[in-house]
Amino acid sequence: MELNDVWFVLIAFLWVGYFFLEGFDFGVGVLTKLLARDRTERRVLINTIGPVWDGNEVWLVTAAGATFAAFPEWYATLFSGFYLPLLVILLCLIGRGVAFEYRHKRPEDRWQSNWEHVIFWTSLVPSLLWGVIFGNMVRGVKIDAEMEYVGSLGDLLNPYSLLGGLATLTLFTFHGAVFTALKTVGDIRVRARKQALTLGLVAAVLVTGFLVWTQADNGDGTSLVALIVAVAALTGAIVANQMGREGWSFGLSGVAIAAAVAMLFLTLFPNVMPSSLNEEWNLTVANASSTPYTLKIMTWCAGIAAPLVMLYQGWTYWVFRKRIGTKHIADAH
Template identity: 60%
Template sequence: MEGTTIWFILIAVLWTSYFFLEGFDFGVGALLPVIGKNDAERRVLINTIGPVWDGNEVWLLVAGGATFAAFPEWYATLFSGFYLPLLLILLALIVRGVAFEYRSKREDRRWRRRWDQAIFWGSVVPAFLWGVAFANIVRGVPIDADREYVGTFFDLLNPYALLGGLTTLVLFILHGALFLALKTTDEVRERANRIAGRLVLATIVVGGLFLVITQLQYGKPITWLTVAVAAAGLVLAAIANARGREGWAFAGTGLTIVCAVATLFIALFPNVMPSTIDAAYSLTTTNAASTPYTLQIMTVVAIIFTPLVLLYQGWTYWVFRKRISVAQIPDKIAETAR
C-alpha cells in the first residue's frame, strides 16, 4: 500500500476519533439548558465531560496537523477556501473552553447563565459547521487550475451541505444525550433517556436521508455496507435506550458516527478535494501529498506515539468511569441552585 493511501486512511481514523469523542461533548453542551433545570444539574452535566473534553479536542489538533504534514496542498486549499466557517468553529471552541473554566469563578446566577449560553453556542455551532464542511469536501467545491478555491462563502451553503450540517448536529446531540444517560443518575439520567428517545427518530430520518443521497451521488459499492451499518447503529441505539441499556445505546450512536465518517472518506477517495470546475483540477492523494520521505518519517512517529496517546486517554476514561449525581455537587453550589 502506498504511503499516500496509508496517510489518507490514518487521517480518516483521526477525524473519526475526533467526531466520536468530541461528538458527545458537543451533545452535552447543546443539552445543557434543556436537561439542566438548575445550576446544580448543569454542573453535573459539565462534570461528566470536565475531565475529558480538552483531551478529546487533541484529536482535532492531530488531525489538522497530520493533514498539513501529509497533504499540504489539501490543507492549504481547505483552510483558504473554508476560512470563514473554520474560523467560526475555532472561535466557538475557544469560547466554549473559556466558559468551562470561567463559569464557576463567581457565585452569580447571571454570570453562570451567560457562560452556560456560551457553552451551548460553542457546542452547537461546531457540531453544525463540521457537517457542512465535510459534506462540501465530498460534494466538491470550485477549485481552479492553480489548486485555489475560487468560490464564495455562500457556495458552501448548498442544500446538501446544510443537510450534512443538520445530520451531524442531531447525531451529536443524540450521542451526548446517551452519554449523559450513561454517566448520570436520578432525574438527570431519566431526562436524558427521554430526550434520547425523542431524538432517535429525527436522527434516523435526517441522517438516513443524508447518507442515502451521499451513497446515490458519490458513493461506491462498498459504502452500501457502511451506510447499512450506520443505520443499524441507530436502530441499536433506539432499542437499547428503550430497554434502559445505556452502554449499548451509546455504542450504537458511536457505531453510526464511525460508519458515517467512513462512508464520506471512502466516497471521497482517491480525491481529497474534488473540483466542480474540472475533474482534472481536483486534489488527490497523489498530487496533494508530501514527499515519500516525509511520509515515511511521519509513519514512524505515528507508530511510536499513537499507542501512547490511546493508552493515556483510555486510562483517563477508566479513572472517571463512575456515574455523577447532584448529591456529589458541593453544598454551596446546590444551595445557590435552589
Template identity: 65%
Template sequence: MELTTVWFVIIAFLWTSYFFLEGFDFGVGMLLPVLGRDDVERRVVINTIGPVWDGNEVWFIVAGAATFAAFPEWYATLFSGFYLPLLAILIALIVRGVAFEYRGKRDDARWRARWDRAIFWGSLVPAFLWGVAFANIVRGVPLDASHDYAGTLLDLLNPYALLGGLATTALFALHGAVFLALKTSGEIRFRARRVAGIAVVAAIAAGGSFLLITQLQHGKPVTWLTAAGAAAGLLAAAAANRRGREGWAFVGTGAAIVLAVATLFTALFPDVLPSTLGSGGLTTANAASSGYTLKIMTWVAGAFTPIVMIYQGWTYWVFRKRIGTSHIPPAPKKRPEPVR
C-alpha cells in the same frame, strides 16, 4: 499499500476519533439548557465531560497537523477556501473552553447563565459547521487549475451541505444524550433517556437522508455496507435506549458516527478535495508531501499514537463512574464585604 494511501487512512482515523469523542461533548453542551433545570443539575451535566473534553479536542489538533504535514496542498486549499466556517468553529471552541473554565469563578446567577449560553452555542456551532464542511469536501468545491478556491461563502451553503450540518447536529445531540444517560444517576439520567428517544428520530431522519443522498451521488458499492451499518447502529441505539441499556445505546450511537464518517472518507478516496469545475481537483497523489516526509511521519505516528490512546483510555477508566446531584458540593458562599 502506498504511503499516500496509508496517510489518508490515518487522517480518516483521526477525524473519526475526533467526531466519536467530541461528538458527545458537543451533544452534552447542546443539551445543557434542556437537561439542567437548575444550577446543581447543570453542574452535573458539565462535570460528566469535565475531565475529558479538552483531551477529546486533541484529536482535532492532531488531525489538522497530520493533514498539514502529509497533504499540504489539501490543507492549504481547505483552510483558505473554508476560512470563514473554520474561523467560526475555532472561535466557538475557544469560547466554549473559556466558558468551562470561568463558569464557576463567581457566585452570580447571571454570570453562570451567560457562560451556560456560551457552552450551548460553542457546542452547537461546531456541531453544525463540521457537517457543512465535510459534506462540501465529499461533494467538491470550485477549484481552479492552481488548486485555489474559486467560489464564495454561499457556494458552501448549498442544500446538501446544510443537510450534512443538520445530520451531524442531530447525531451529536443523540450521542450526548445517551452519554449523559450512561454517566448520570437520578432524574437527569431518566430525562436524558427521554431526550435520546426524541433525538434518535431526528438523527435517523437527517442522518439517513444525508447518507442516502451521499451514496446515490458519490458512493461506491462498499459504502452501501458502511451506510447501512450506520443506520443499523442508530436503530440498535434506539432499541437499547428504550430498554434502559445505556451502555449498548452508546455503542450504537458511536458505531453510527464511526461508520458514517467511514462512508464519507471511503466515498471521497482517492480524491481529497474534488473540484466542481472539472479541473484542479486534489487527490492523494497530487496533494501529498514527499515520500521521505511520509516515511518519517509514519514512524512517529507508529510510536506515539498507541501511547496517546492508552493514556486517554486510562482517563476514561478513572472517571467511569456515574455522578448525580448528591455528588455536587454546595457552591461557595459570597464572602462578606470588609468593614471600612
C-alpha cells in the same frame, strides 16, 4: 498500498476518533439548555465531560496537523476555502474552553448564566458547521487548475451541506444524550433516556437522508456497506436506549458516527477534495501529498507516539468512569 494511501486512512481514522469523542461532549453542551432544569443539573452535565473534553480536542489538532504534513495541498485549499466556517469553529472552541474554566470562578447568577449560554452556543455551532464543511468537501467545491478555491461563502451554503450540518447536530446531540444517561444517576438519567429517544428518531431521519443522498451521488459498494452499518447501528442505539441498556446505546451511537464518517471518506477516495469545475482539477491522494520521505518519517513518529496517547486517554476515561448526579454536587457558595 502506498504511504499516501496509508495516511489518507490514518487521517480518516483521526476524524472518526474526533467526532466519536468530541461528538458526545458537544451534545452534552447542547443539552445544558435542552435537558437541565436548573443550575445544579447543568453542573452535573458539565462535570460528566469535565475531565475529558480537552483531551477529546487533541484528535482535532492531530487531524489538522497530519493533514498539513501529509497533504499540504489539501490543507492549504481546505483551510483557505473554508476559512470563515473554520474560523468560527476555532473561536467557538476557544470560547468553550474559557467558559468551562471561568464559569465557576464567581458565584453571581448572571456571571454563571452568561458562561452557560457560551457553553450552549459554542457546542451547537461547531456541531452544525462540521457537517456543512464535510458535506461540501464530499460534494465538491470550486477548485481551479492551481489547486485554489475560487468560490464564495454562499457556495458553501447549499441544500446538501446544510442537511449534513443538521445531521451532525442531531446525531451529536443524541450521542450526548445517551452519554448523559450512561454517566448520571437519578431523575436526570431517566429524562436523558426519554430525550434521547426523540433526538435519535430525528437524527435517524436526517442522517439516513444525508447518507442516502451521498451514496446516490458518489457511492459504490463499499460505501453502501458503511451506510447500512451506520443506519443499523443508529437504529440499534435507539432500541438499546429504550431498553435501558445505556452502555450498548452509547457504543452503537459511536459506531453510527464512525460508520457515517468512514462512508464520507470512502466516497472521497482517491480524491481528498473534488473540484466542481473540472474533474481534472480534483485534489487527490497523489497530487496533494508530501514527498515519500516526509511520509516515511511521519509514519515512524506516529507509530511510536499514537499508541501512547491513546493508552493515556483510555486510562483517563477509566479513572473517571463513575456515574454522578445532583447528590454529588456541593452547594454553591
